[in-house]
Amino acid sequence: MTSYRDRCHAKSIESINSKKVYLDTKYWLILRDVHRGITSDTAKLRLYNLVMNLAESGKMIFPFSESHFEEFLKQTSPESLESTLSLVYLLSRNTAIRPYRERVVVEFEFMLRFLLDPEGMKGHNLELCSQHIWTCVAYGWGKFTVVDTGEQNRTYDNKVQDVYFDNSIGLATYLEHLQHNSEFVNSFPDPTQKILNRRKSRSGRINEILVHELKSEIIEHKCDILNAISNTVENYTVDQANSIMNILFERKCANTLDDLIPSMNTFSTICATWIISQNKNININDFFDMHHAASALPYFDLFLTEKSLSDAINRVLPKYLPFQHVKVYANIDSAIEALIILSETSDN
Numbered sequence: 255m256t257s258y259r260d261r262c263h264a265k266s267i268e269s270i271n272s273k274k275v276y277l278d279t280k281y282w283l284i285l286r287d288v289h290r291g292i293t294s295d296t297a298k299l300r301l302y303n304l305v306m307n308l309a310e311s312g313k314m315i316f317p318f319s320e321s322h323f324e325e326f327l328k329q330t331s332p333e334s335l336e337s338t339l340s341l342v343y344l345l346s347r348n349t350a351i352r353p354y355r356e357r358v359v360v361e362f363e364f365m366l367r368f369l370l371d372p373e374g375m376k377g378h379n380l381e382l383c384s385q386h387i388w389t390c391v392a393y394g395w396g397k398f399t400v401v402d403t404g405e406q407n408r409t410y411d412n413k414v415q416d417v418y419f420d421n422s423i424g425l426a427t428y429l430e431h432l433q434h435n436s437e438f439v440n441s442f443p444d445p446t447q448k449i450l451n452r453r454k455s456r457s458g459r460i461n462e463i464l465v466h467e468l469k470s471e472i473i474e475h476k477c478d479i480l481n482a483i484s485n486t487v488e489n490y491t492v493d494q495a496n497s498i499m500n501i502l503f504e505r506k507c508a509n510t511l512d513d514l515i516p517s518m519n520t521f522s523t524i525c526a527t528w529i530i531s532q533n534k535n536i537n538i539n540d541f542f543d544m545h546h547a548a549s550a551l552p553y554f555d556l557f558l559t560e561k562s563l564s565d566a567i568n569r570v571l572p573k574y575l576p577f578q579h580v581k582v583y584a585n586i587d588s589a590i591e592a593l594i595i596l597s598e599t600s601d602n
Contacts, residue, residue, distance in 0.1 A: 257412050258393075259386070262352065266388040269349050273314045273600045275593070276550035278543070278559040279325045284586075285345075286338045297586045304593055309345045313600045314593075316345040317554075318394050320353040321545040342391060350394035351549045352387050355478050357517045360386050362482035365514045369501060370487070380513040384553055446536045448474075449529060460531055464574065465507050467526035471518050472499065512576050516552035521545065523574050528566040551577045556596055558589045 277285070281301075287293040288302035308314045322342075329335045352360070364383050472479060483490050483498070505511040511519055524544050529536050543563045550557040551567070557580055559567075564584040572578050581596075583589050 262389045263386055265349060265390065266385045269315060269317075269347070269388055270384070272312070273556070273596055274554045275314055275316050275556045275558065275596070276319075276546070276554040277316055278546045278550075278557075278563070279322060280560055281558045281589070282322065282326075282338065282342070286334070286341055289341050290334075290337050297590075301586055301590055301593075304590055305345065308593060308597055309347075311597075313597050315347050315349055317388070318342050318346050318350040318391050319546065319549045320350075320394050321542045321549070323394055325542055339391075346391060348390050350389050350391045351553060352389050353394065354517055354521070354545060354548060355475065357383075357387050358475050358478050358515070359482045359485075361515045361517060362479050363486045365502075366483065366486040366498065368514065369498060378513065380516060380552060383516070387553060444538055445541055446538060449525060449536050449541070460527070461507050461509070463526045463531055464523060465503050467522040467530060468506050468519065469503065471522045471525075472502075475518070509574065513552070516577070517548045520551050520575060520577075521548040523570055524548075524566055527570050527574065551575065551580050551582075554580055556580065556592055557582045558592075559584060561585070 284293075284298050285302055285305060288298050293299075305316070309316065326335060326338055329338065351357070361383050364379050368379055480495070483495055487494065502511065502515070505514070506519070521544050524547050528534060528544075529540065534540070543560065546559065547557070547563060547567060550559075551571075557567075559582065561584040564582050567582050571580075571582075581592055583592050
């Protein structure tokens with residue numbers, strides 16, 4: 255696992271100076287359709303040409319995420335999936351943001367270091383997390399190994415990782431893996447009922463709902479968070495763990511959580527303000543949208559998405575979330591203009 259962490263850190267450093275644009279699934283499919291020559295829409299062609307030019311110039315990268323994978327695997331055509339992933343490898347330069355669960359561990363580790371020794375933290379929390387949350391496209395679903403990794407198998411596992419982190423051969427290998435093992439999965443374990451149940455039990459002021467939703471997310475990822483604590487705090491006690499959680503809840507209630515645990519904070523905040531407080535009937539696409547936002551808002555410069563999610567985000571930025579560096583747009587014309595402006599800032 256250490257070798258994987260080292261590779262993620264190297265990938266993060268490699269991409270640290272590039273402007274990062276998060277395309278939600280809608281925009282990836284627009285680009286795919288132009289790429290395959292099945293649309294002649296003028297605005298879509300302009301967007302495609304601009305994105306290709308910006309990627310080729312090296313000014314921007316368009317990283318991938320686990321939520322994209324889950325949605326893309328609904329494609330029933332192997333040719334369509336191959337075309338989509340080929341485009342992903344090209345525009346992302348084989349870069350993906352690490353899965354939500356992995357980011358939760360990284361972000362909790364840095365949060366703990368900050369709370370335990372705020373003077374010893376050299377740099378802002380978000381900047382430090384950014385140095386560890388990027389991986390290759392194939393590991394956008396998380397690190398996996400071909401065999402059980404014991405001491406005798408680590409050399410083999412390292413060679414496998416070299417394949418997936420290599421842009422030139424990783425795509426063909428990963429496509430073969432998907433085609434033989436995924437069978438183009440058309441369904442995803444539906445998590446929406448848990449959120450709907452939480453909505454029924456939530457009432458009170460918005461800050462109380464925000465805290466309750468953060469608590470629910472922490473409980474949902476209890477094992478990952480305990481791993482983060484054990485990685486950071488030697489011989490921790492239950493009382494210490496509870497004390498840390500209470501600090502988080504107090505900060506959330508006072509709206510002073512700032513950039514601590516940014517992925518979980520983003521997901522729980524949007525869930526609380528969009529789904530729960532507005533009594534919205536959630537579906538699986540909403541779940542993916544919230545995870546798109548949890549990836550994009552803390553770590554990207556530009557987020558191109560659907561109008562409904564854009565509206566939901568604009569309701570919480572900057573009132574309940576601190577990420578003022580990221581710009582969010584929904585329609586194609588605004589996306590084109592925003593990309594041009596972002597490319598000009600990268601020249602400065």
